[in-house]
Structures are given as C-alpha cells and as structure tokens.
Amino acid sequence: xxxxxxxxxxxxxxxxxDVSMNCTSSSIFNTWLWYKxxxxxxxxxxxxLYKAGELTSNGRLTAQxxxxxxxxxxxxxxxxxxxxxxxxxxxxxxxxxxxxxxTFGQGTILTVHP
Amino acid sequence: xxxxxxxxxxxxxxxxQNVTLSCEQNLNHDAMYWYRQDPGQGLRLIYYSQxxxxxxxxxxxxxxxxxxxxxxxxxxxxxSAQKNPTAFxxxxxxxxTEAFFGQGTRLTVV
Numbered sequence: 007x008x009x010x011x012x013x014x015x016x017x018x019x020x021x022x023x024d025v026s027m028n029c030t031s032s033s034i035f036n037t038w039l040w041y042k043x044x045x046x047x048x049x050x051x052x053x054x055l056y057k058a059g060e061l062t063s064n065g066r067l068t069a070q071x072x073x074x075x076x077x078x079x080x081x082x083x084x085x086x087x088x089x090x091x092x093x094x095x096x097x098x099x100x101x102x103x104x105x106x107x108x109t110f111g112q113g114t115i116l117t118v119h120p
Numbered sequence: 121x122x123x124x125x126x127x128x129x130x131x132x133x134x135x136x137q138n139v140t141l142s143c144e145q146n147l148n149h150d151a152m153y154w155y156r157q158d159p160g161q162g163l164r165l166i167y168y169s170q171x172x173x174x175x176x177x178x179x180x181x182x183x184x185x186x187x188x189x190x191x192x193x194x195x196x197x198x199x200s201a202q203k204n205p206t207a208f209x210x211x212x213x214x215x216x217t218e219a220f221f222g223q224g225t226r227l228t229v230v
Contacts, residue, residue, distance in 0.1 A: 048126075051220065054217065056217075107178075112162040
C-alpha cells in the first residue's frame with residue numbers, strides 16, 4: 007500500500023523554540039491533513055490542505071501542501087508545554103476504492119521542556 | 121454536540137474470546153473507519169465502510185469483523201483469530217475529506 011515518510015520521529019525542544027516536521031510520499035495526494043494526538047486520546051484535526059502550494063495557518067501552526075503534491079510540512083512557532091503530543095500527517099487520494107481513505111505517517115513525538 | 125463516541129474506553133479480554141468495540145457517530149457522515157495503533161507506529165486501517173450495508177477490508181483485516189446496519193453505527197469485533205489483539209483502537213468518520221476520530225478503546229488481552 008501507499009506509504010508516508012514522516013520525519014523526524016521525535017523531537018526534544020525547549021519552550022519557546024520553533025518546530026518543523028514534514029511528510030513525503032511516493033504517491034500524489036489531493037488532500038493533506040495534520041493531526042495531534044494526546045496520550046490515550048484520539049487524534050484531533052489541526053489543519054487541512056486541499057490545493058498544491060496552499061499555505062494555511064491556525065494560530066501558531068502553519069502547514070503547506072507541497073507543489074509536487076507528494077509532500078507537506080507543519081511548523082509550530084514559539085512552542086509551549088501543551089504542544090506535547092504525537093503529530094500525524096495524513097494524505098488522501100481520490101478515485102476508485104481509495105476515495106476517502108487516509109494514509110497516515112508514523113508520527114512525530116514532540117516533547118517540550120519548560 | 122456532534123461527534124464520535126467509542127465505548128468502552130478500556131477493555132480486557134481473555135485469550136480465545138471475541139469482543140466487540142462500539143463506535144457511534146451523529147455527524148451524518150457516510151464513511152466510517154477502524155484503525156489500530158501500536159506503540160511507535162502510525163495508524164493502520166482495519167476496515168472501512170462508505171455506505172450502510174457495505175464495508176471493505178483495510179490493510180490488516182485478518183482476525184477482525186465489522187457490520188454496518190445503520191449509518192450511525194460501525195461496531196468492530198476482535199475475534200479469537202486475531203493473534204495479537206492488544207492495541208489502541210480508533211474509530212473515525214468523514215464525508216469525503218476531513219476525518220474525525222473518537223476517543224479510542226484500549227484493548228488488553230489478559
């Protein structure tokens with residue numbers, strides 16, 4: 007099946023630092039989604055991207071849909087302790103039986119030291 | 121409030137037993153999904169359903185079964201054929217783009 011390579015696998019940063027993570031794929035996606043998961047909870051949608059080249063912000067979060075449609079990145083500015091969690095990228099293709107199914111990256115575990 | 125409800129939050133199963141995880145949504149979404157999450161790994165698709173009375177196998181369907189008799193409900197049964205069922209199970213739904221997740225069920229085999 008399709009695979010997404012998400013990096014880095016983990017990050018340990020100081021409060022106030024900026025964070026950047028990205029996902030790359032061998033396949034083209036027509037939607038990129040970024041989720042955050044707190045321990046023992048379900049993932050929560052942070053940002054959705056629908057168009058190649060699109061740059062979208064949600065507070066301190068900024069995400070971009072790569073021009074090639076095979077990659078996306080997420081930036082978090084001025085990190086705070088509550089940013090701790092696992093961040094997942096997810097790509098969605100269209101057509102046939104694949105429509106609506108998401109392919110998830112392996113996740114980036116973020117730790118923020120006060 | 122609209123959302124997805126999974127129950128129970130924690131579930132313990134003896135080896136050889138079947139267990140059913142509940143997932144209910146009131147978002148009026150057509151599509152529903154079940155994912156499995158293991159430590160250090162991403163989400164892997166077990167089954168999905170795009171319409172009532174129809175469902176498709178995902179990437180790791182062996183040892184699992186589902187039904188979709190109502191639009192709102194998509195229960196997952198973990199059968200005794202699943203050799204390593206201890207995991208965190210997540211249900212999701214969408215109407216074609218953004219998927220929304222439930223709170224998850226942690227299943228432990230004792």
